Amino acid sequence: CVLIVNLLLAVIKKRLKRKWAFSNLVSFCKIHLFNYINLMKFLENPEKDWVIDKDDGEQLSFNW
DSSP, X not given: OHHHHHHHHHHHHHHOSSOOOHHHHHHXXXXXXXXXXXXXXXXXXXXXXXXOOTTOOOSSOOOO
């Protein structure tokens, strides 16, 4: 299970334009695990005031 999570976080880290340390990325994902936010939008700009977007159907999608 840990290897799968590690792989998913590595893919997320590669897709982000903003540079993150892997440990910080893991910490943010752990803290916001049960929040209904778009993870990619939040990680791109964490300082921005974010709003829970219930109409956004893609919580975490890997559409290439």
